Amino acid sequence: MKGFLKTFFASLLAILFAAGGLFVFILVLIGVLSSMSQPVPQVADGSVLVFNMSTAVQDRPVGMTRDAFIDEAIGGSRQAKVSLRTLTRGIRAAGEDDRIEGLLLTGSFSTEGGASGFAALKEVREAIEAFKESGKPVVAYAVYPSSRDMYVIAAADTVYMNPDGLVSDAGMSMSYPYLGGFMEKYGLGVQVTRAGEYKAAAENFVLEGMSDPSREANLAVLEDFWAEYLQVVAAGADIEPSLYEEKLNEFGMLAASDAESIGLVDGLLYTDELIAKMQEVSSKDAATKSFVQTSLSDYLLDAVKPEYSSDGFVAVVYAEGSIVNGEGKEGQIGGDKLAREIRKIRQDDKVKALVLRVNSPGGSALASEVIQREIRLAKEKMPVVVSMGTMAASGGYWISAYADKIYAQPNTLTGSIGVIGVFFNYEELAAEHGVNFDTVKTTEHADFMGMFRAKTDREMDLVQRQVDFVYDAFLEKVSEGRGLELDAVKALAEGRIWSGVDALDLGLVDELGGLGEAIAYAGQEAGLGDSPAIKELPAASNFLDELLSDVSQQAADASTNIALKPLVDLYREASEMTSRFNDPKGVYTVLPYTITIE
Template identity: 80%
Template sequence: MKGFFKTFLASLLAIVFAAGGLALFIVVLFGMLAAMSQPVPQVRDGSVLVFDMSATVQDRPVGMTRDAIIDEAIGGKRQRAFSLLSLKRALIAAGEDDRIEGLLLTGSFSVDGYGSGFAALKEVREAIEAFKESGKPVAAYVVYPSARDMYVTSVADTIYMNPEGVVSDTGMSMSYPYLGGFMKKYGIGVQVTRAGDYKAAAESFVLEGMSDPSREANAAVLEDFWAEYLEALAEGSGIAPERYEAKLNELGMLVAKDAQELGLVDELLYTDELIAKMQSVSGVDEATQSFAQTSLDDYLLESVRPEYSSQGFVAVIYAEGSIVNGEGEDGQVGGSSLAREIRKARQNDKVKAIVLRVNSPGGSALASEVIQREMRLAKEKVPVVVSMGSLAASGGYWISAYADKIYAQPNTLTGSIGVIGVFFNYEELAAKHGVNFDTVKTTEHADFMGMFRAKTDREMELVQRQVDLVYDSFLAKVAEGRGLELAEVAKIAEGRIWSGVDALDIGLVDELGGLGDAIAFAGEKAGLGEAPAVMELPRAKNFLDELFKNVSQQTADASANVALQPLVDLYREASEMTARFNDPKGVYAVLPYTVSID
């Protein structure tokens, strides 16, 4: 029912705007804001900081969007999200805050888009370790913890588990949909070209399973990620990696008793027993009969403030999502929009260095080149550093190659230096339904880019020429940007993916480390010290910004699209796999799918 009201209110706002009722809209808006207004939360003296991990950890700043406002206005619970940088700073600050007596980790991470990847969670884990250095206790309470949860909570001093809980870590896997059979069955033609034996980005459209090169590369990356994960568990619990792996092979999933016997958790107890444990740390809250506590959400509101500096800033610019041509939408990296942010930063005299945080599978080769051009221009003026998140592959590597220094985590997925051409056609599908296309044209290939017929062998040769040219350019840029021999780059390219560990060994990255390390290096190189003031770009989106930016378009389209909006939203989600394929030449530097490692 809340979903219905959410759609209804969104549609109502659009109708109001389409009717030109700006005044009425403002009344509605301020009514919603007034309904949502809450007193500013206070950090309680002598309290336990409670980090409910039931949220997505994303790279870019978190804003208040239209959906979030409507959710809160109708009493719903919106999807929580933390920005990585703010979350880290809050956890570290809490360790030095005399009002905070300890830290409790609860809940289970959610994954939205490219958020909550293991590389980002490694930085969260390190921030909790920094909190521990204060000498304050860190406890965790888990019920159905995932691998992501165990990866972070393993750093706690004590891990409690519900007696009926289950550890939902069964090992890591990489699974992808292969649509070759589907395309054939429904008459959707797919023609592909590629440069690089490991460049598997088109496989999912034409094959019914993994190719041997793709399986080889995926298995190698997964092995590195799994080793890093087991090492983290061993560090926290003392469980030998081979013993933990053997138990998973034997039991599949660990129930609470198994986890305790193995040493993965310390004690089994229910929520009321947990409260009693926490009361011994912070005392009793007489009003609630619970323990004195402050939520991390409230702590963020008080402790995280915009930074000011007379010396200058390090601009942290986020490239999170698929790289697409043009402006891009929410969750995408628009070539034009991100290039504009980099250009504004390099033209801002207050910006003394730039850190590009990349969490992207790549996408349009043209859009990647537009972004890279601005990176190269920025490097002529200020130090430019790249921090790779969980995913910085293909076009994500393209935009990184010229940085002064590249940081990656051991569990970053990067590389995939290769290029593909992908073309869909609906000739057979249309014919099955009695639809035929007829064409007149001035030149032989005038209808070359149309989707109503398959391309001829000659036309595919022309596409391959484009792909080869872009691939050669990609190799040359990596060689120049990284200071490597072209032949050396060619050997490690071929579209193959690499873990951060292997990428360091072969020269694709300079150092293992996170966003904080990249900011500290940039600050030092710019003469601002290792803890510089930071300016985050693009700024967090909010409802009013999006509304007034797009008001003319909404006015024109709302009356026609309001009723169809739920279907449009559903279509957008269903077509995420192909949404990134908007390069005008049909040439892409992109991973084949959204990589999910669970």
């Protein structure tokens, strides 16, 4: 019912907004009045800070989107989101806050929209370890912990688990959809050319499984990630990594009793027993009969404030999503849009350094170059530092290569220095349904970019020429930007992906570390110290911006039958998969898909 109300209000909102905007005004007024009626969050003295990890941790700032605003207006709940930097600042601040007696970790991280990657969670875990340095206890309570949850709660002093719980961690895997059979079955043509033996970005459209080079590179990265993960979890439990791996191979997933027997958790408790334990840390709350506590969301509102300085600030720019030509949309990096943001920064005298936070599988070669050009111009005026998140590969590496210093995490996926050309056509599908195309043209290749026919062998040779040209340029840029010999870059390129650990050894990154380390270094280089004032860009989105840019889509959604929602969702997922392929030349520096490590 709540989902129906959300769809209904969103559709009605779009229609009435187009008709005159009266409903928007009313809804805004309701929202404002509602927020004014809410009590200001209070941080109770002597309380336990409760971090419900059932949230999506994303790199960029979090704003109030249209859907979230509608949920608030109709009294619904929404998937919580929090920015990485806000979260880590809050946890670290709580360690020095006399009102906070301890930290309780509960819930399970959300990966919605590619959030909560291991590289980001490494910084969350490090913030918890910094909290522990205050001497305050950190307790974790797990029910069905995923591998992401285990990775973070390994930092806790004490880990309890529900007796009926299950460790939902069976190891790490990379699983990709391969559409070669589907494309052939339904007459959807795709033609691919590439530069780089390991450049597998279009394999999923033409093959029915991994190529040998792709399997080799994927397994090597996965083994690096798994080794780091095992070390972290085992160290937290004070057990041997081999023991945990052995038990996973034996049982698949560990029951609560299995986890306790090997020391992965310290005890099995029901919720009421956990409450009694936490009352020993703070005290009993007479009103709720629970323990005195403050939610992390309330604490962030109270303790994490905007940063200002008359000395200037470090601009932190978030490049998160696939890199596409033009402006892009939510969840994408529009080449023109991000370049314009960086241009404003380098022209602002108050900005003393730039940190580019990259979390991207790449995309359009042209858009990547547009962004890189602005990065190089900014570098002429100020220090430029790159912080690689969960993924900074292909085009994500292209835009990073000229930074003064590049930071990555051990579980960052990077590299993939290679180029592909990919073209779709529906010639066979159209013919099967009696649709034929006839063309007149002035030159031999005038209809070259159309999707109604396959490219000729000669045309594919021309595409290969462009791909080779872009690949050579990519190699030269990495060589120049990183100060590496061209032959050395050629040897490590070929489209192969690397873990952050291997990238450090190869000279693709300079140091292992997260966003915090990158900001501290940029601040020092700019003469602002290691805790500089920060300005985060692009600014968090808000629901009015979303309304103004998305009215037409909402009107279309209003006519969509709710019963067809699964098909609509599938269509949107497929559209997102192909929307990154919008380079005007059909040439891309992109991973095949957003890789998710499970």
